[in-house]
Amino acid sequence: MESLSVGEIELILDTAESLKEISTRPIKKVPTLRGKTVVHFFYEPSTRTRTSFEIAAKRLSADTVSISASTSSMVKGETLVDTAKNLEAMNPDAIVLRHSAAGAPHMLARLVDASVINAGDGMHAHPTQALLDMLTVREKKGRLSGLRVAIIGDIAHSRVARSNTVAFVKMGAHVILAGPPTMIPKGIETLGAPVTYHTQEALKGADVIIVLRIQKERQQAFLFPSEREYAQCYGLTTESLVGAKDDVLILHPGPMNRGVEIAPEVADGPYSVILEQVANGVALRMAIFYLLLGGAR
Amino acid sequence: MESLSVGEIELILDTAESLKEISTRPIKKVPTLRGKTVVHFFYEPSTRTRTSFEIAAKRLSADTVSISASTSSMVKGETLVDTAKNLEAMNPDAIVLRHSAAGAPHMLARLVDASVINAGDGMHAHPTQALLDMLTVREKKGRLSGLRVAIIGDIAHSRVARSNTVAFVKMGAHVILAGPPTMIPKGIETLGAPVTYHTQEALKGADVIIVLRIQKERQQAFLFPSEREYAQCYGLTTESLVGAKDDVLILHPGPMNRGVEIAPEVADGPYSVILEQVANGVALRMAIFYLLLGGAR
Amino acid sequence: MESLSVGEIELILDTAESLKEISTRPIKKVPTLRGKTVVHFFYEPSTRTRTSFEIAAKRLSADTVSISASTSSMVKGETLVDTAKNLEAMNPDAIVLRHSAAGAPHMLARLVDASVINAGDGMHAHPTQALLDMLTVREKKGRLSGLRVAIIGDIAHSRVARSNTVAFVKMGAHVILAGPPTMIPKGIETLGAPVTYHTQEALKGADVIIVLRIQKERQQAFLFPSEREYAQCYGLTTESLVGAKDDVLILHPGPMNRGVEIAPEVADGPYSVILEQVANGVALRMAIFYLLLGGAR
Numbered sequence: 044m045e046s047l048s049v050g051e052i053e054l055i056l057d058t059a060e061s062l063k064e065i066s067t068r069p070i071k072k073v074p075t076l077r078g079k080t081v082v083h084f085f086y087e088p089s090t091r092t093r094t095s096f097e098i099a100a101k102r103l104s105a106d107t108v109s110i111s112a113s114t115s116s117m118v119k120g121e122t123l124v125d126t127a128k129n130l131e132a133m134n135p136d137a138i139v140l141r142h143s144a145a146g147a148p149h150m151l152a153r154l155v156d157a158s159v160i161n162a163g164d165g166m167h168a169h170p171t172q173a174l175l176d177m178l179t180v181r182e183k184k185g186r187l188s189g190l191r192v193a194i195i196g197d198i199a200h201s202r203v204a205r206s207n208t209v210a211f212v213k214m215g216a217h218v219i220l221a222g223p224p225t226m227i228p229k230g231i232e233t234l235g236a237p238v239t240y241h242t243q244e245a246l247k248g249a250d251v252i253i254v255l256r257i258q259k260e261r262q263q264a265f266l267f268p269s270e271r272e273y274a275q276c277y278g279l280t281t282e283s284l285v286g287a288k289d290d291v292l293i294l295h296p297g298p299m300n301r302g303v304e305i306a307p308e309v310a311d312g313p314y315s316v317i318l319e320q321v322a323n324g325v326a327l328r329m330a331i332f333y334l335l336l337g338g339a340r
Numbered sequence: 341m342e343s344l345s346v347g348e349i350e351l352i353l354d355t356a357e358s359l360k361e362i363s364t365r366p367i368k369k370v371p372t373l374r375g376k377t378v379v380h381f382f383y384e385p386s387t388r389t390r391t392s393f394e395i396a397a398k399r400l401s402a403d404t405v406s407i408s409a410s411t412s413s414m415v416k417g418e419t420l421v422d423t424a425k426n427l428e429a430m431n432p433d434a435i436v437l438r439h440s441a442a443g444a445p446h447m448l449a450r451l452v453d454a455s456v457i458n459a460g461d462g463m464h465a466h467p468t469q470a471l472l473d474m475l476t477v478r479e480k481k482g483r484l485s486g487l488r489v490a491i492i493g494d495i496a497h498s499r500v501a502r503s504n505t506v507a508f509v510k511m512g513a514h515v516i517l518a519g520p521p522t523m524i525p526k527g528i529e530t531l532g533a534p535v536t537y538h539t540q541e542a543l544k545g546a547d548v549i550i551v552l553r554i555q556k557e558r559q560q561a562f563l564f565p566s567e568r569e570y571a572q573c574y575g576l577t578t579e580s581l582v583g584a585k586d587d588v589l590i591l592h593p594g595p596m597n598r599g600v601e602i603a604p605e606v607a608d609g610p611y612s613v614i615l616e617q618v619a620n621g622v623a624l625r626m627a628i629f630y631l632l633l634g635g636a637r
Numbered sequence: 638m639e640s641l642s643v644g645e646i647e648l649i650l651d652t653a654e655s656l657k658e659i660s661t662r663p664i665k666k667v668p669t670l671r672g673k674t675v676v677h678f679f680y681e682p683s684t685r686t687r688t689s690f691e692i693a694a695k696r697l698s699a700d701t702v703s704i705s706a707s708t709s710s711m712v713k714g715e716t717l718v719d720t721a722k723n724l725e726a727m728n729p730d731a732i733v734l735r736h737s738a739a740g741a742p743h744m745l746a747r748l749v750d751a752s753v754i755n756a757g758d759g760m761h762a763h764p765t766q767a768l769l770d771m772l773t774v775r776e777k778k779g780r781l782s783g784l785r786v787a788i789i790g791d792i793a794h795s796r797v798a799r800s801n802t803v804a805f806v807k808m809g810a811h812v813i814l815a816g817p818p819t820m821i822p823k824g825i826e827t828l829g830a831p832v833t834y835h836t837q838e839a840l841k842g843a844d845v846i847i848v849l850r851i852q853k854e855r856q857q858a859f860l861f862p863s864e865r866e867y868a869q870c871y872g873l874t875t876e877s878l879v880g881a882k883d884d885v886l887i888l889h890p891g892p893m894n895r896g897v898e899i900a901p902e903v904a905d906g907p908y909s910v911i912l913e914q915v916a917n918g919v920a921l922r923m924a925i926f927y928l929l930l931g932g933a934r
Contacts, residue, residue, distance in 0.1 A: 066430075066431045067431065068375070069375070070374060070375030070376075071375045071376070071377060071431065071433075072374065072375035072403070077664060077666065078662070078663070078664030078665045078666035078696075079664075079665070080665060080692060080695070080696075082688070090407055090423065090426075091426055094379070094405055094407060094427070094430065095430060097405050098377060098403075098405060098430050098432075101377070101403040101405070102375075102377075102403075106666070106692075106695040106696075108688055108691050108692060108695070110684055110688060121891070121892035121893065122895070125891070125892060125893060125895075126684065126892075128912055129684075129685055129891060129892075129912070129915050130688070131912075132912045132913075132914075132915035132916040133660075133688065133689060133692050133915060133916065133918075133919050134660045134661065134665065134916070134919070135692075136665075297418070297422070297426060298418035298422060298423075298426075299418065299422060301419070301422075318425055318426070318428075318429040319429070320429075321426050321429035321430060322429040322430065322431070324430075325430050325431070363727075363728045364728065365672070366672070367671060367672030367673075368672045368673070368674060368728065368730075369671065369672035369700070387704055387720065387723075388723055391676070391702055391704060391724070391727065392727060394702050395674060395700075395702055395727050395729075398674070398700040398702070399672075399674075399700075594715070594719070594723060595715035595719060595720075595723075596715065596719055598716070598719075615722055615723070615725075615726040616726070617726075618723050618726035618727060619726040619727065619728070621727075622727050622728070
């Protein structure tokens, strides 16, 4: 998200908006990317993101090949660089990479001619998530600029938080970050978003709330005492919504821990746009493929 | 199978019969379901069923996406309901679900607009197996009504037994169930099929024998003493076939434990239609896809 | 490779050469194998080989279904024979098999009507690797006959070594095998290639060097003392290349252990054609599919 200009982001969102309709047709498919090869390379398991990318590629008629860590040469000790060069030699048009190491897609992109799409790298970035979140908010609010966006939860370990902060700030929104002190990294304010340890402060006047997934292994690491206490202090409930705008939107990147970071009645309630996020995810990824591989190329 | 009418079952079997020929053409593909998205969601491993569904979908030109439990968000603790709603948001046309919990496909079908196809749920049902078994028998015998059908083995833990009993009884066949007392559940007769603990009694005059797979973990649970004893009492051998009709058909849902529930010479013998079952499986699943997603929809 | 004639090998290589250009088009796809079903059945994990076959099949418009050991009925104890017959009943046009048992593809081919392609069986053979290696060498040298080919490493456990020896010898090349005494099987000379324990002797005057992957589990089996010592005696370095021809080609089947059997500066150096091998792998497999499934069939 750092390297995209405001204009480029708007182009991506506009393209996604125009491609969204394809997924509602009886024949959900256009021939745009026929004969293009997309490799989905997932070093970490992920249902929703991989499925979203795969469906997006197929609705544009691209051929897809899927590689997961458990079946990959990583088992045999090959480096990512060698795996990348090998893939490259097979002339793919795009490589979608999910990797546990921050910067892996960046490195890959320097090594190969194919377009590289970051599908989440370590705790660093998850740009297509930020873009689909913006698409969802813009669709509902008609704009991004000037909105008050609260991001709640484990800021330190969340690539979603990082990409969304950078993206929404760039588009002129006012982002505020909230979470337990153990989950707020030092210096995060330099991304352009103030920090608070009190959810209520972040939610006051919020147009948009992005709830982050709590990862249970953090509890073992003593970053929070128990799921129950986390839910009481940082979980989004009907009561904690009181200070937010009347037409607030609630987003969550999924998968949700119902009853922990988000109460079921909020997840399924009238302000939730969580399933719209998923639908927009397919459209957004179609836009990415289209802009990188389609048309003049 | 409970909810299908006799007429609906006949429509499915007729459709399968007419689609079967496609798989023998040099170009095994028709454009009928072009632009339809089929998600195969298998929480339990299965080669034959998943492959059969995938090939069926592809021969009708549908796009397929495959999700297995090991790569799914289940790892991250998401509920089936949330996974389902997420998939739904990506606008699939059909979701093929294999799940260890009885009723999972039923629940899913209430939650999503997409067609849900049960590819086996716990010990409950495996309707496409029952339908392909009926297709195979009808093809060979010209009818289902009035046939004497023996189902042999672990009735208690078999979704194949349950679906086949309901289906064949509905179509007017006389079904008889046989197995060790530890593997016959109380009250199973209410499905309309008498029970015996003696294989010979079930086989007497049989037109059709459906041999069930014995699951080795049952031995550890003391439901049968050893594979060897099981084979002696309930394994289908050339000798045990003596009482059956001269043109008896032998079916097995696979994968077989040769030498346990079925002797190799029977599995590969002249009465076996086990491989016809597999071929009919593709045709039957093509029919299901065609009827749910094709034509007027 | 034993059963192919010189003329058949030349036909395969010529076909691959003419199909190679498809992968460099903007639309990397021809309709040649539309409506054909290719099953990729991998009992051993493999990124590069499976991906190469899958991309090859898709660029010819075949439908592909992928089965890996972890999701297969092997888990449930079915024999390869039964799995094979079951697959066959689904009318695939080709089955690509990677298996840990030598001879498994050979057995499969006798059982099924579909074309069976050996994607590596145990320590026996890896014919498409040998063919793509020959394609790469012929492309660079203009011929195979009369070339001096050194194969270096763990000859005993390498299906790549075995297939390449047979293939290059058949095409009139002079093959020499080199490796530690613990890794040279008795009687290997009967394949038509002399053996030496000294790398330098094998490299003297070499036109082509095929470096084999060292498998780390061999160290535990005391076939070599340590990676470091192996690298010193048998690892290919800039220094060890001194005796080879000035225009020597260096091949490696991948994945590489950099710093063990091959030094990074050699792997990435001017004589290396390792990435050309990968690109040729796709073309070669397209040729195999085309010749087995295309045209008159």
